[in-house]
Amino acid sequence: xxxxxxxxxxxxxxxxxxxxxxxxxxxxxxxxxxxxxxxxxxxxxxxxxxxxxxxxxxxxxxxxxxxxxxxxxxxxxxxxxxxxxxxxxxxxxxxxxxxxxxxxxxxxxxxxxxxxxxxxxxxxxxxxxxxxxxxxxxxxxxxxxxxxxxxxxxxxxxxxxxxxxxx
Amino acid sequence: xxxxxxxxxxxxxxxxxxxxxxxxxxxxxxxxxxxxxxxxxxxxxxxxxxxxxxxxxxxxxxxxxxxxxxxxxxxxxxxxxxxxxxxxxxxxxxxxxxxxxxxxxxxxxxxxxxxxxxxxxxxxxxxxxxxxxxxxxxxxxxxxxxxxxxxxxxxxxxxxxxxxxxxxxxxxxxxxxxxxxxxxxxxxxxxxxxxxxxxxxxxxxxxxxxxxxxxxxxxxxxxxxxxxxxxxxxxxxxxxxxxxxxxxxxxxxxxxxxxxxxxxxxxxxxxxxx
Numbered sequence: 045x046x047x048x049x050x051x052x053x054x055x056x057x058x059x060x061x062x063x064x065x066x067x068x069x070x071x072x073x074x075x076x077x078x079x080x081x082x083x084x085x086x087x088x089x090x091x092x093x094x095x096x097x098x099x100x101x102x103x104x105x106x107x108x109x110x111x112x113x114x115x116x117x118x119x120x121x122x123x124x125x126x127x128x129x130x131x132x133x134x135x136x137x138x139x140x141x142x143x144x145x146x147x148x149x150x151x152x153x154x155x156x157x158x159x160x161x162x163x164x165x166x167x168x169x170x171x172x173x174x175x176x177x178x179x180x181x182x183x184x185x186x187x188x189x190x191x192x193x194x195x196x197x198x199x200x201x202x203x204x205x206x207x208x209x210x211x
Numbered sequence: 212x213x214x215x216x217x218x219x220x221x222x223x224x225x226x227x228x229x230x231x232x233x234x235x236x237x238x239x240x241x242x243x244x245x246x247x248x249x250x251x252x253x254x255x256x257x258x259x260x261x262x263x264x265x266x267x268x269x270x271x272x273x274x275x276x277x278x279x280x281x282x283x284x285x286x287x288x289x290x291x292x293x294x295x296x297x298x299x300x301x302x303x304x305x306x307x308x309x310x311x312x313x314x315x316x317x318x319x320x321x322x323x324x325x326x327x328x329x330x331x332x333x334x335x336x337x338x339x340x341x342x343x344x345x346x347x348x349x350x351x352x353x354x355x356x357x358x359x360x361x362x363x364x365x366x367x368x369x370x371x372x373x374x375x376x377x378x379x380x381x382x383x384x385x386x387x388x389x390x391x392x393x394x395x396x397x398x399x400x401x402x403x404x405x406x407x408x409x410x411x412x413x414x415x416x417x418x419x420x421x422x423x424x425x426x427x428x429x430x431x432x433x434x435x436x437x438x439x440x441x442x443x444x445x446x447x448x449x450x451x452x453x454x455x456x457x458x459x460x461x462x463x464x465x466x467x468x469x470x471x472x473x474x475x476x477x478x479x480x481x482x483x484x485x
Contacts, residue, residue: 065265068324077326094224102231109238111258112324113331113367116238123235127228175239176328177395185396 052088056104059084064111067200075189078196079118081108082168083204085126086161091143094130101126114176121172125164132163149205161201169194259365262321262333270462277462284351313428315465316340318348323370325398325458330372332356336466337364347426347467353455354378354433355464357426366466371433372398372458379424380433380452383417385410391418391433391452398458401434403450404442412439418452425472 063081070078085101105119112118133147136156145151147160173190219226318340322333336342338361348355348368356368357376369376372393380403381388389405403418416436422429438451 095227098227098231116235120232120235123228123231
């Protein structure tokens with residue numbers, strides 16, 4: 045089930061382009077901006093070494109940053125998400141065979157995947173929105189933006205799952 | 212020594228995590244201080260090229276809408292031209308004087324956002340076209356922003372929808388002025404402060420640039436008053452201004468080149484030093 049590095053490079057580019065061309069143009073009254081690009085971190089193999097995970101997170105975040113004029117904001121949020129990923133995965137008891145796989149619905153099961161996805165999205169979005177505002181004043185407003193965007197990100201990632209891993 | 216190495220190996224992921232976060236946060240903080248990280252913004256060559264390509268596709272779909280906008284603007288300009296012709300010679304020379312000082316460079320918006328806390332615009336004109344830092348950007352509907360970064364062929368501008376700056380604005384009717392700032396919530400509303408209570412403000416009053424800074428000439432439309440409130444701690448009115456520029460629908464803008472700016476700045480510097 046593991047794919048080669050070429051597959052990951054291509055999916056990196058595709059996901060970044062989708063984020064910049066499509067997702068960044070979804071704007072409802074300045075509140076909602078889905079951050080679909082975290083899909084790349086979510087779909088990395090379960091047994092990937094932690095340092096590679098962190099470095100990939102940083103690269104992904106800084107790429108998005110360069111194109112959206114926000115140096116460091118996406119990078120810090122994505123690194124944070126990459127950091128907590130092994131802790132979330134370890135909290136589920138997986139056997140050795142499952143650890144070789146990509147965390148996807150068909151491999152791990154719907155319930156497991158949705159739990160994992162929700163925690164990852166919320167961790168990333170909370171970190172992102174609060175570091176963007178850089179203060180806790182207007183807490184509820186930021187929280188609302190964060191929750192609305194999270195919902196949209198969740199929906200888009202779930203749809204993408206059914207498109208990519210269709211049998 | 213061995214213990215130290217063991218420690219490093221055991222906790223390498225935590226150390227790497229902290230390191231990467233420190234790097235990211237350094238970027239953020241330096242950027243907050245306006246010392247923008249060079250190359251890490253969308254006016255650099257590669258990002259600029261990508262956005263230009265994307266834009267040529269986007270353009271195709273908005274052609275009709277843009278044509279209509281241009282036609283309306285044409286009519287307005289023609290009307291203005293007629294009034295100038297009818298008015299007397301005195302006004303005409305004044306006009307000519309102003310127009311020789313201020314030049315407009317048309318540019319196209321190749322990247323734009325309204326949903327962030329700090330919004331920026333990328334334009335397809337750069338150093339080669341005579342664009343420099345601190346030039347004002349306007350469009351047919353009103354004020355847009357100010358240039359902050361310039362590369363050979365591209366430039367980025369702070370838009371009005373950016374908490375990091377404020378415009379010096381005045382009420383057209385009473386000539387009272389104050390800073391106009393975006394609150395980071397609604398992309399159509401900004402707030403004008405420091406207008407004393409005795410000034411009578413009405414809804415629909417026009418708010419324009421004051422001309423006290425060298426970025427914008429006097430009298431460029433910013434928006435209209437929609438609500439008048441009081442600020443929490445100070446003795447000033449808080450005036451809600453609806454922006455005349457629709458930032459979510461911005462395609463063509465003009466950059467203001469003011470040839471008198473250098474002279475003006477030198478003079479102001481001289482005065483400050485005394």
